[in-house]
Amino acid sequence: MRGASQAKWVVAAVAVALAATACGSGGSSGSSNGAANAQGTFSYQSTEPQNPLQPANAMEVGGGRIIKTLFKGLVDYDPSNGELRNQVADKIETTDAQNYTVTLKSGWTFHDGTPVTAKSFVDAWNWSANTKNNQINSDWFSDIQGYKDVHPEEGDPTAATMSGLKVVDDTHFTIALNGPVSYFEYKLGYTAFSPLPEVFFTDPAKYGQSPIGNGPYKFVSWEHNKAVTVAAYDKYAGVDKPKNGGIVFKNYSQAEGAYKDLVSDNLDVLDQVDPSDLASYKTDLGDRAVDQAQGAIQSISFSLYADDWKPENLAKVRQGLSMAIDRDTITKTVLNGSRQPANSWVAPGAMGYKDNTCGDACKYDPAKAKQLVTEGGGVPGNKITVLYNADGGHKEWVDAVCNSIRQATGVECVGDPKPDFKSSRDLIKNKKVDGLMRTGWVQDYPLNANYLRDVFGTGAAANDAGYSSPEFDKLAAEADKATSVKETADLYQKAEEQLAKDMPAIPLWYYKTTAGYSKNVQNVKYDSFGDPVFTQVEVKQK
Amino acid sequence: MPDLITKNAPAGDGETPAERVVVPEPQAEKPRSLGLDAWHDLRKRPVFIISAVLIVLLVLFAIAPGLFTSVDPRAGDLSKHYLSKPNYLHFFQGDWFGYDGQGRSIYARMIYGARASVVVGICVTAGVTIVGGLLGMVAGYYGGWVDTIVSRFTDMVFGIPLLLGALVILNAFSVRTIWSVVFALVVLGWTQMTRVMRGSVITVKQSDYVTAAKALGAGTGRIMFKHILPNAIAPVIVVATIALGGYIAAEATLSFLGIGLQDPTISWGIDINSAQKVIRQAPFVLFFPAGMLSVTVLAFIMLGDAVRDALDPKLR
Numbered sequence: 001m002r003g004a005s006q007a008k009w010v011v012a013a014v015a016v017a018l019a020a021t022a023c024g025s026g027g028s029s030g031s032s033n034g035a036a037n038a039q040g041t042f043s044y045q046s047t048e049p050q051n052p053l054q055p056a057n058a059m060e061v062g063g064g065r066i067i068k069t070l071f072k073g074l075v076d077y078d079p080s081n082g083e084l085r086n087q088v089a090d091k092i093e094t095t096d097a098q099n100y101t102v103t104l105k106s107g108w109t110f111h112d113g114t115p116v117t118a119k120s121f122v123d124a125w126n127w128s129a130n131t132k133n134n135q136i137n138s139d140w141f142s143d144i145q146g147y148k149d150v151h152p153e154e155g156d157p158t159a160a161t162m163s164g165l166k167v168v169d170d171t172h173f174t175i176a177l178n179g180p181v182s183y184f185e186y187k188l189g190y191t192a193f194s195p196l197p198e199v200f201f202t203d204p205a206k207y208g209q210s211p212i213g214n215g216p217y218k219f220v221s222w223e224h225n226k227a228v229t230v231a232a233y234d235k236y237a238g239v240d241k242p243k244n245g246g247i248v249f250k251n252y253s254q255a256e257g258a259y260k261d262l263v264s265d266n267l268d269v270l271d272q273v274d275p276s277d278l279a280s281y282k283t284d285l286g287d288r289a290v291d292q293a294q295g296a297i298q299s300i301s302f303s304l305y306a307d308d309w310k311p312e313n314l315a316k317v318r319q320g321l322s323m324a325i326d327r328d329t330i331t332k333t334v335l336n337g338s339r340q341p342a343n344s345w346v347a348p349g350a351m352g353y354k355d356n357t358c359g360d361a362c363k364y365d366p367a368k369a370k371q372l373v374t375e376g377g378g379v380p381g382n383k384i385t386v387l388y389n390a391d392g393g394h395k396e397w398v399d400a401v402c403n404s405i406r407q408a409t410g411v412e413c414v415g416d417p418k419p420d421f422k423s424s425r426d427l428i429k430n431k432k433v434d435g436l437m438r439t440g441w442v443q444d445y446p447l448n449a450n451y452l453r454d455v456f457g458t459g460a461a462a463n464d465a466g467y468s469s470p471e472f473d474k475l476a477a478e479a480d481k482a483t484s485v486k487e488t489a490d491l492y493q494k495a496e497e498q499l500a501k502d503m504p505a506i507p508l509w510y511y512k513t514t515a516g517y518s519k520n521v522q523n524v525k526y527d528s529f530g531d532p533v534f535t536q537v538e539v540k541q542k
Numbered sequence: 543m544p545d546l547i548t549k550n551a552p553a554g555d556g557e558t559p560a561e562r563v564v565v566p567e568p569q570a571e572k573p574r575s576l577g578l579d580a581w582h583d584l585r586k587r588p589v590f591i592i593s594a595v596l597i598v599l600l601v602l603f604a605i606a607p608g609l610f611t612s613v614d615p616r617a618g619d620l621s622k623h624y625l626s627k628p629n630y631l632h633f634f635q636g637d638w639f640g641y642d643g644q645g646r647s648i649y650a651r652m653i654y655g656a657r658a659s660v661v662v663g664i665c666v667t668a669g670v671t672i673v674g675g676l677l678g679m680v681a682g683y684y685g686g687w688v689d690t691i692v693s694r695f696t697d698m699v700f701g702i703p704l705l706l707g708a709l710v711i712l713n714a715f716s717v718r719t720i721w722s723v724v725f726a727l728v729v730l731g732w733t734q735m736t737r738v739m740r741g742s743v744i745t746v747k748q749s750d751y752v753t754a755a756k757a758l759g760a761g762t763g764r765i766m767f768k769h770i771l772p773n774a775i776a777p778v779i780v781v782a783t784i785a786l787g788g789y790i791a792a793e794a795t796l797s798f799l800g801i802g803l804q805d806p807t808i809s810w811g812i813d814i815n816s817a818q819k820v821i822r823q824a825p826f827v828l829f830f831p832a833g834m835l836s837v838t839v840l841a842f843i844m845l846g847d848a849v850r851d852a853l854d855p856k857l858r
Contacts, residue, residue, distance in 0.1 A: 279823055326620065333624035334643060390800050396816065399644055399805065403618045414805045419713065 003143070034522065039229070039245040040539025042268035044519050044532065045258040046249035048225050052208020055194035056135040060484045061531075064191065066228050066249055069534050070213035070476050071194035072238050074102060075185060076119070079527035079536075081351050082295075082446035084186060084485065087238050088116055088195065088214070090171075092188070097180035097483055100248055104171040108237045110197040111218035118173035120214075124196035126150065126161045133204070137192040143184060144235070165176035182488040186351075186445045216242045216535050226251055242535040265518045268539075269532050273514045278336060285516040287459055293340055295348045295528035296511035297451065300386060303433040304504055305466035308380035318503040320372030324408035325401050326364040334400045339509035345451055345499050347510045349528035352448030352489030357496045359508055366408035373409045383412040388438035389424035390417035396437065401508070409469075421446035428464050439464045439505060446528050447485065448492045451472045452476065456499060467504035574778060580852035590848035596841035603656035610634065611647070615654040615808055619647035625824040642813065643820050648830050651808055653713075655831060658797075658809040659838055661720055662727070663790040669728035671782045674735025679774070681736065682743030683766055692736070698734040704792065712801045722777045723793055723802050731789065738781050742774040749773070776853040784846030787839040794835050810835045 009340075056073050058064040078473070090103040097297035108116035125206030126311040127133055129141035131151040141147050145164025150157045163394050164176035173539065177184060186516045187193070195214060211219050216238060217230035231246035250267060252258040255274030263284055273281045282289045302309050302318055327341035340348075344357040360368075367431035373379060386402060388394045402413035416423035441462065444450050453476045454460050472495050479491030500504075515532075517524040523538045584590045603610060613636040628640035628648070636647040681692035711726040712718055744754065747770060755765050796802030797811025805812070810831040817828035 306706045329624075333620045333645075396643060396819070399816075400618075400620060402805075403616070403620075403644055403646075407617060407619075412806075417800060417804070419800070 014436065033354075035541040036243060036522070036538035037245075037257050037541045038243065040520075040541075041246040041248060042244060042537055042539050043248040043250050043266075044269045044534075045252050045255075045262075045267060045271040046228070047253075048251050049137065049228070052205060053211040053222070054128075054204065055124070055196070055207050055213075056133065056140070056192040057208070058191065059136050065531055066230070067191045067194070067211075067213075068215070069217040069230055070211055070215045070219055070246065071191060072213075072215040073188060073191065073193045073195070074104075075189045076240075077189050077446055077527070079525065079533040082351050082528050084189065084351075085239065087309050088121075092185055095483070097182040097184070097481065098177045100177075100184065100340055101168075102173050102175065104173060105237065108214055109235055110195075110214045111233055112197060112199060112214045114197050114199075115170075116195050117169045117170045119170070120195035120197060121193075122161075122165045122167050122173055123201065124194065125165060125205075127196070128192060129162060131157050135397065138192075140190060140192040143177045143181050143187070145178055145252070147178075179489065182480055182482045183445075183447050183449050185484050186447045186449075186485060189445055192343075199373075216240060217247060219230050220246070224292030230461065232538070240533075240535045244521075244535075244537050247534055249295050262516060262518055265520060268518045268521045269524055269537065270515045270517065272530075272537070273516065278338060278514060281514070281516060288516050288518070290513060290515040290517070290524070290526055293528070294511040294513045294526075294530045295347045295349050295446055296440065296530075297342055297345070298339065298438070298440045298508045298511065299342075299345075299505045300436050300508060301439040301465040301505040302436055302503075303431070303466065304468075305431050306434040308434060311377075314376055315373045315502055316378075318506070320369045320374075320376060320409060321367075321379075321384075321405055321411070322358075322503060322506040323363065323365045323372065324369035324405045324411075325506065325508065326404045326408075327362070327509060328398045330397060330404065334396045335509070337515055338512055340512055342365060342507040342509045345456075345496055345505070345507050346448040347451065347528075350443055350446040350448055350451065352492055354493050354496065356447075357493070358500050361500060362507060364404075369408045370410065373411065379409075379411045382410075383414075384412055385416040385435040385463040386438060387416045387418060387424060387427065387433050387435065388441050389419075389421040391420045396440055397508075408469065431466055436542065442511075443528070448489055448496070449476075452492050452495055452499075453480070456504060465504040467502070469498055469502055469504075472498040472502075476477070481499040553599050554719055557707065574668050576772075576853065580849070584848055587811040587848050587851070589844050590852075593844040593848065596837065597845060600656050600660055600838055600841070602683075604660040607653045607657065610653045611636070611650045613647045613650040614817065615646060615650040616806060618642075620645040623647075625827065627824075629749065640824070640826050642827045643816055643824070648827060649815075651813055652810070652830050652834050654808045655810040655813060655834070656838075658720055658803055658807055659790045659793060659835070662723055663786045663795040663842065665720075665724045666731060666789040666793075667782050667786045669724065670732040670735050670785070671778060673728060674732035675739045675775075675778055677732070678736040678739025678778075679743050679766060680772065682740040682774075683747060683762075685736060685744075689740070693740070696733045696827045699730065700737075702730060704730050705795070708796055709799075709801055712796065718802065718804050720803065720807065723765040723796060726796075727789055727792055731785070734781060734785065735778055738777050742777050743770055746770050746774045780850040783842055783849050787842030787846065790842065791835070791839050825854045 046063035048064065049058065049066060050060050051057045053063060053067060055067050058067045059361045072087045074087060074092065075084050076087050078085050088104055090105045092100055092102050094100045104118060110116060125141055127134045129138050129147055129150050139153055144162050146159065146162035149159035150162055166174045168174060197212050199212060209222060216233060216236045218233040220229040220231050220455055228249040229246065232242040232244065255272065256277065258267055258270060259274050259277045262270050299502050304310065329336065331339045331341050343362040344354060345354045386398050388398050395415065398415040402415055405413045418427065427433055441451055441455055455462050456467050456472060457463060457476055458473050475495035475498060477490065479488045479495060481532055482488040482491055513526045513530045515526065521537050521539055523536055525533045525536055527533055611634065623645035624639045625643055629637045632638050636650060639648040639652065642648050650693065677692055680850055681689045695791035707730045708726045711729060715722040752765060752769055755769050794809065794811030794814065797809040798815045802811055803809040805855060813831040814828060817831065821828055
């Protein structure tokens, strides 16, 4: 997941963080409803897919969103609340969170008419995990037993298949993991776990240009650097049957151009409003403007591994600094309402999200902040720097946060911009930061474990703060051993309470989806990943 | 070097002739130096007077910003002042020119921003004049292989685009201050002075008084600094004065691009950068630092023009 989360951050950092200016607040959807044309197609603002269209080879949004419409895995997430729901799977059973038995529904077919069987999944996963096939998302399979054999750290694979995957019959197969991962089912909703038809294995490269999936839409055409067209698949067996006839993913290199097309109804659904139009998009689009929370959080982490920040009694100082930040005002002014102030380490919309786990430590209180910083012995050197990447539109809010801290506590605070995302990320990853750094997290799957264990667990790939708490690790391990996802989520909430005590990272705010749609479509909703729910879009009768 | 002629010389002798206008005889005995001549000429030119007043004001901003405003230029109150509009009648107060996107007083930042610009401008000019002037003099005086080496090296450095070179140099600094920007601009900027100085020295070197000094057995140092330098420096001063404005603009450009000065240093370039993002909602945020930068650059270029006219009447 290391690769997945970080590279996703690249895209998110650019796409999402550019959304630096919007205004007001308020709801979404709810335009005047007209009769829908089930055959009607609509267009969507997209970018050229980076790789051939193979399910485990799309991490960036351009290809990822198209793959999501073409393929459907065992399970997916209900776009309205992030709950897991069965798609191809009839049931997924486990008693120990390590060995799973999957039962498939019958009646699912690929777009070429061949049935979706247990073999379609097992072969697809084995192929995608194989290091020879060089799939970007191959490490998603690393929980499965035998992954190391098909994907060794270096060198050629010693096996062609993972020992943890066994086909029982056409509708049953078993998965054995290296250890218990109670939320493995949640991971299964990611597109990398999609099935592949027989025809794929004859020529994967050619297939990547005209994929055949099992999802709600079938592939029609790919005009490179212009558009990808998909059409509704009439034999789709999933619960989310398309309410429209198809989608045209139109490429835009300039977000401003897409916005202009949307306003003039030449484009139907927008991905993100470009920053320069954020201030006015609500007036331009009226109730067709979309502004809702997204599964991503922005935070500032401390370099707990650096000598200055190692002492344990500094927790009070860290809480004090958190209280010195006026989140409400900064999101309303500098960020123009495009973010929602955070009071927990998990974004709303994820399963297991609990409001206000941060408590008082995330409420603006300059007097208390100063008191806590003094009680904790003060900030080392009475000066802090906040490292951030200058290419992501972060300067304004970093400056505002610094001003807020300086004025509340008297601690000198300056931003420390690095020219681009990569150079700042390299410093953070190699633990070379001394002070504070901008960090954030875009969910891989909508479950609180993803925000907590993968970010704050000892040694986790994205543990930028170098946080290591025996108490947190113990609670997280307990949660991982739980047998149901629900239980896991509840137990992780306990682990989250430990973060409030230690404050290894200051939660700042949650991202929001700021988008809109044209007069030709209705019922456009966005899920917690910031993608529109394509199948629900209704094209109006002309 | 430039101060010797443009400032010190007039300060000492400049007053005398003006007071003794009635009795010109004793004055006529003493020949006027080039600098004195230029000063007389300059005093009468309105362009010079306007630019000089502006520059004096800027230098005052730079030395004692506290005289002009009591507001802390780094203090921002987002909840009260986010992008609030200017109050044009509140002269010299925090809200005179409104507040920027961080709730900071634009007027205070405009005043405090002068320091970075003035210091960078003057230091870079001094730096390039000394480095470039010396190299140019050595190349021009000795000629031959020394000249070849210096000139080719100059050409090489001259070929590096200013912004590209500054980007490379400044990225090497983890914390960039005024001095790192000065360093980068001097490293890339001295070539122009070398070329001007070399040409000027070559011309002066052939004069009779240089030959005479040589014949009288004067040392190389004496000839270079007593005979050649004072007579060859005029074009360098002219180019340096005009370039000063350019260096201020270069600093603002680098800061604007995010590779020049950094917080907490206050610079018009940084402010222009942050203002461009809110230009549709609050154009006044851009107007004041940008206007101040234009006025400053203009003042130095006008001064340079006036000095050139005075020192080099042939160009008039």
